[in-house]
Amino acid sequence: MIDIRIMSKYIIMLGAPGAGKGTQAELLQARMGLAHISSGDLFRENIAKQTPLGKLAKQYMDNGELVPDDVTVQMVMERIRRPDCERGVVFDGFPRTEEQARTLDKAFAAERKRINAVILLDAPDQVLIDRLAARRICAKDGSVYNLLTNPPRVPGICDKDGAPLEQREDDKPDTVRRRLQVFQKQTKPLIDYYQQASLLNRIRGDQEIELVERDLLASLEKQ
Numbered sequence: 001m002i003d004i005r006i007m008s009k010y011i012i013m014l015g016a017p018g019a020g021k022g023t024q025a026e027l028l029q030a031r032m033g034l035a036h037i038s039s040g041d042l043f044r045e046n047i048a049k050q051t052p053l054g055k056l057a058k059q060y061m062d063n064g065e066l067v068p069d070d071v072t073v074q075m076v077m078e079r080i081r082r083p084d085c086e087r088g089v090v091f092d093g094f095p096r097t098e099e100q101a102r103t104l105d106k107a108f109a110a111e112r113k114r115i116n117a118v119i120l121l122d123a124p125d126q127v128l129i130d131r132l133a134a135r136r137i138c139a140k141d142g143s144v145y146n147l148l149t150n151p152p153r154v155p156g157i158c159d160k161d162g163a164p165l166e167q168r169e170d171d172k173p174d175t176v177r178r179r180l181q182v183f184q185k186q187t188k189p190l191i192d193y194y195q196q197a198s199l200l201n202r203i204r205g206d207q208e209i210e211l212v213e214r215d216l217l218a219s220l221e222k223q
């Protein structure tokens with residue numbers, strides 16, 4: 001019998017807020033049949049359900065800070081154990097600190113899994129700020145729109161389920177500024193970490209969605 005772990009693919013999307021990690025992760029999910037694990041979405045689901053984890057996470061998220069490593073890692077590790085992850089996972093927004101990356105490496109080593117590729121989506125700060133200001137999400141299913149480059153068919157309404165669109169609290173300018181600082185300080189060191197592991201693929205994130213996807217697929221093929 002073929003060991004499915006050999007065929008499984010584990011891909012990490014790295015990049016600042018607004019770089020396009022979620023959009024590209026969804027495209028990869030559809031194309032490669034991977035599970036899409038967004039730590040931010042998992043926190044937002046917990047906030048919506050008002051779980052103790054959600055209440056804790058919200059205090060950090062509203063300030064643009066990272067949720068502590070121990071609770072984040074535990075939440076993601078539980079998610080990875082679900083059966084839909086057997087064919088592989090595209091991680092979106094996790095890991096975000098060196099501590100998280102090391103914990104993931106240890107957990108994978110114990111299960112004889114490995115990270116196949118890390119995609120760094122690179123874009124200038126002003127592009128990120130403009131994108132986040134124009135980002136709107138569906139209040140019901142979390143679908144993401146951009147008022148300038150990917151607007152809904154009817155203004156203010158989700159194409160898929162007709163629910164109202166809203167701006168994420170942490171996409172407002174003051175919090176965005178803090179999130180970009182947090183990326184520089186806590187997440188950027190991961191670029192070196194994965195470069196040293198020869199896993200890093202740098203892609204220009206300040207292109208149209210289709211062009212980013214094209215470059216991303218080309219870089220995965222070379223892996």
Ligand code: AMP
Pocket residue numbers: 017039040041043060061062064065066067068072092093094095096097100170179
């Ligand atoms: P995102 O949806 O990826 O932009 O994440 C939104 C917010 O959730 C972040 O600003 C953090 O407060 C929190 N968050 C998401 N992923 C992580 C993570 N891997 N580690 C710590 N905090 C996270």
